[in-house]
Amino acid sequence: MAQRLTHRLRTAFLLAVAVLAACAGIVLVSGQAAVVITHGVSMNPVYHQGDLVIVARASSYSVGEIAAYSLPGKDEVALHRIIGGNGEAFVFKGDNNQSVDPLSPRGEDLVGRALLHIPQGGLWLEILTSPPVLGLTTFVLLAGGSAAVTTRHRRKRRRAAVSRHISTRPAQHQVLDGLPSALRISAALGAVLALMGVTLGVLAWSGPAEEASTAQVKSGTRMDFSYTAAVGQSPAYDGTTAHSPDPVFRKLTNTVDVHFTYHGDPGTVTVRAELSTPGGWHSSLPLTGPVTFTANDYDGSVRLDLATLEAKAQAASAVTGLPSGPLSIALTPQVTSTTGTEFQPELKLNLTPLQLALTGAPDTLTVTDTTTTQQATMVPRMIAWNGVGISAATAQVVSAVLLLAALAIAVILVIVARRTAPADEAAAIRRRYASLLVRVQPMPAPQGRPLIDVTTFPTLAKLAERYGLLVLHWNRSGVETFIVQDENITYRYRAGSDPVPAEQPSELADIQP
Missing domain, CATH: 2.10.109.10 (Umud Fragment, subunit A)
Structure with a gap:
């Protein structure tokens, strides 16, 4: 009883593992x-x-x-x-x-x-899904299938010699017929899963997981600007600090701090200010030297002395005679990334004797690189069929799951087939040698024909195969009788009773019809 319970629990566990593995594969693919x-x-x-x-x-x-x-x-x-x-x-x-x-x-x-x-x-997971491990699993399944096919072919050739007189049931169905219908369905399901797993595995492992592709790639580089100025307590502002995008009134301060935050590839940044006037005068003013950063984000700031910038424009005006204002300021942090690309966003400001103001709408405080480049990238290789496709890497995992599920079902069927042994010797003979047997009515012993009792049924089966004959059998009073009739001799084997006494050698059946 305990062994039967253990067997059922083990079978249920293996079946649950197979079902869960198949479900996991479906969820991942979806x-x-x-x-x-x-x-x-x-x-x-x-x-x-x-x-x-x-x-x-x-x-x-x-x-x-x-x-x-x-x-x-x-x-x-x-x-x-x-x-x-x-x-x-x-x-x-x-x-x-x-x-x-x-x-x-x-x-x-x-x-x-x-x-x-x-x-x-x-x-x-990387070890279990590596090519050597999955290849070994596929080899074991294919080797087992080849062995089974070879065995079935041998049985067909052997039984063809004794099937010349009567058509019998195909031998390959005997094992499945001994199983419950639910397990026969499981056998078919396991075969389908194994076929799908091998097919998908061949497609997945026949090429690389990734392949080269050229695509239009948009740069995700971005610069966020802001500025602040300490203006003290005054009716012009709610607090003591002016924030972008509000103007900065010069009667309250002539110093403005400009902040910038870079998002993109690491590299070096240099900040300069481009000054220009409506008359055509312009000048470039370096603010900070090259600064190297290794992260994908960088925060920096520079201080603008408005009085100094205005004085530089007035000095140029005195020499050229051109108007000194209003003064346009284009603050440019130039970023050169480690990949060799350059990003030069601009914060445009307008300086007058009264105020420093942002040129344009507040959304100009964020500058995004919109350039698109042709870039060769590695993309997942896709396996498509009938409009549905999955990546080769996913197919490798799914094929492994399908093969493991098929292997689990095969283990279950082997265990159940071994456990479902016939109840008695006669049933075992009928199950194993079904293609040799022909059921008949009880027969009397022919007069003058020698009757030989053999000790084992395999011996009787060998005699039938040797002479190309079938085994006749019947049941009488719980005794199963099997005979092979040659031209001159009758060979007999009985299952379910003690050997026939020597004084009754002429009877084929216990009771004559």
Whole structure:
């Protein structure tokens, strides 16, 4: 009883593993969930290098949750914590980072919210999905299938010699017929999963996971400007500091601090001011020398002395005779990135004897690089069929899941087939040698024909195969009788009773008809 219970529990467990594996593959392909392998230290101490995190799409996201979003132009995602924003634009930051993420993705653009964390699980997943491991799994399945096909072919050839007299049931159905209908359906399902897994695996591993592609790539480089000035307490402002985009009145101050925040590739930045007047005079004034930064964000500031700038314009006016005002100021932080690209945003200001004011609308305080370049990038290789496609990397994982599910089903069927043994010897003979047997009515012993009792049924089966005959059998009073009639001799084997006594050698059946 205990063994039977253990067998049922083991069978149920293996079946559950197969079903869960197949369901996991479907969920990953549909895009409702994703597997993230962590790299770097931005989320220490929550996640470390090589951890595996399962993320799933959600209808809404909240501040404090860890979520993943795709990085533009890369086959990667960022897995950081939401620290602000809403569904229109979320603000992300790594727990171990000093600054917030430069991108502000929308809620509908998020890959999903972190659900399950497996420490160092990413390292094991990379090992299990590596070409050697998946190739070995495929080889085992194909080798097992080839062995089964070879065995069936041998049985067909052997039984063809004894099937010349009567048509019998195909031998390959015997094992399946001994199983319950539910397990026969499982066998068919396992075969389908194995075929799909092998086919998808061949397509996935026959080429690289990524391929080169040329695409129009928009630069995400951006510069945010702002300025402040200490103006003291006066009726002109609500506080003691003037903020952009409000004008700065020169009766209150002649010093303005300009701040700029750069978002883009690391590199070097040099700040200069371009001065010009309506008469055509212009001059370039360096403000800061080259400063190198290694992060994707950089904050800087410069101080403008309005009186000095105006004096420079008046000195030029005295020499040229041109009007000295109004003076236009174009503050330009020139950024040269490590990739060799240059970004020169401008903050345009207008200086008069009364005030310093922003030229243009307040949205000019943010300058975005809108240039588009042809860039060769590596994109996932897609496997498409009938309008539906998945990436080769995903196909590799799915093929492994399908093959593992098929392997689990095969293990279940083998265990069940071994457990479902016939109840008695006669049933075992009928099951194993079905193609040799012909059921008949009880027969009397022919007069003058020798009758030989054999000790085992395999011996009787060999005699039938040798002479190209079938085995006749019947049941009488619980005794199963099997005979092979040659031209001169009758061979007999009985199952379900003791051997026939020597004084009754002439009877084929216990009771004559």
